[in-house]
Amino acid sequence: MLDATRSAGPRRRSSILVTGAAGNLGREVVDRLRAHGAHVRSFVRRHRTGPRPGAESVVGDLTDPAVVRDALVGIDAVFLIWPLLDSAPAHDLVAELVRAAPRVVYLSTTAIDDEAARQSDPIVQVHADxxxxxxxxGLRPVVLRSDTLASNARGWASQVRAGDVVSGPRVARTAVVDERDVADAAAAVLLAQRDRLDRDLYALTGPEVLSRADQVAHLGAALRRPLRFQALPADLARSQMLADGRPEPLVEALIAASMRRPDSTRTTDHVERLTGRPAATFARWAVDHAAEFS
Structure with a gap:
């Protein structure tokens, strides 16, 4: 386990900027950092609710250099989630990071193929870029390559409430990882001294490789219902996602991923290496979140 509190002497309170702080993962990272006594500044595009007690936040866009510059004042480390399907608008952000010189922990994807000149789909490509x-x-980021987050299953909630069939595009089998484990790992890295880390890149996976059908079956078991997954052809899946209100560029990227991204067979012990406990199963996640689907 990475001991984030061990040091050669007294350390001042860490000040950490968390981007994507309103999302499923970002909220978990903020909670863990605050529980460890860090000063946390949340970067959000808009306030979805009122400010959380004791939380400091910056509202704006990561592509706005002035907002980023102000957000980085007094910051020791940044947890970076890049929200766009294009890396070109990130150049100004990176320039501000170079100027402020915080430690950077970047959330990436395990789907990157380091041997490929081009990646399988736009989502993976932007992470590689x-x-x-x-x-x-020259920022020397610590990269956390995460597998598919279990929290993505929340997108099925309306279908589960409406019936026993969850439909969508067939996607690659992956070692689905609990976002709470990713948050624990991220907090450990953000709070640790750089020389305490044994590598610059970690691959965070769950303990088993699952298909969409496997995930839906686990969710059904948690709900005690006979749920099943129905794979849709690309055209039908595209129409469904557009009707759900997803932006067209994202829909096209998701369709490309469903058609091109290969199945994964990889699991790692990197969650345990950073947190001191094995990664949780998706079945456990389904039990813990069953009420959200009822």
Whole structure:
């Protein structure tokens, strides 16, 4: 387990900027950092609710250099989630990071193929481009390549409430990882001294490789219902996602991912290496979140 509190002497309170702080993962990271006594500044695009007690936040866009510059004042480390499907608008952000010189922990994806000249789909490509951009700028980021987050299953909630069939595009089998484990790992890295880390890149996975059908079956078991997954052809899946209100560029990227991204067979012990306990199963996540689907 990475001991984030061990040091050669007294340390001042860490000040950490968390981007994407209103999302499923970002909220978990903020909670863990605050529980460890860090000063946390949340970067959000808009306030969805009123400010959380004791929380400091910056509202704005990561592509706005002035907002980023102000957000970085007094910051020791940044947890970076890049929200766009294009890395080009990140150049100004990276310039501000170079100027402020915080430690950077970047959330990437395990789907990156380091041997490929081009990645399988736009979502993976933008992560590969962001990793390269940060490295080329000399920032020496710690990269957390996460597998599919279990919290993505929340997108099925309306279908589960309406019936026993969850439909969508067929996607690659992956070692689905609980976002709470990713948050624990991220907090450990953000709070640790850089020389306490044994690598610059961690691959965070769950303990088993699952298909969409496997995930839906686990969710059904948690709900005690006979749920099943129905794979849709690309055209039908596209129409469904557009009707749900998803932006067209994201829908096209998701369709490309469903058609091109290969199945994964990889699991790692990196969650345990950073947190001191094995990664949780998706079945456990389904039990813990069953009420959200009822």
């Amino acid at each position: 962001m990793e390269a951009l940060l490295l080329d700028a």
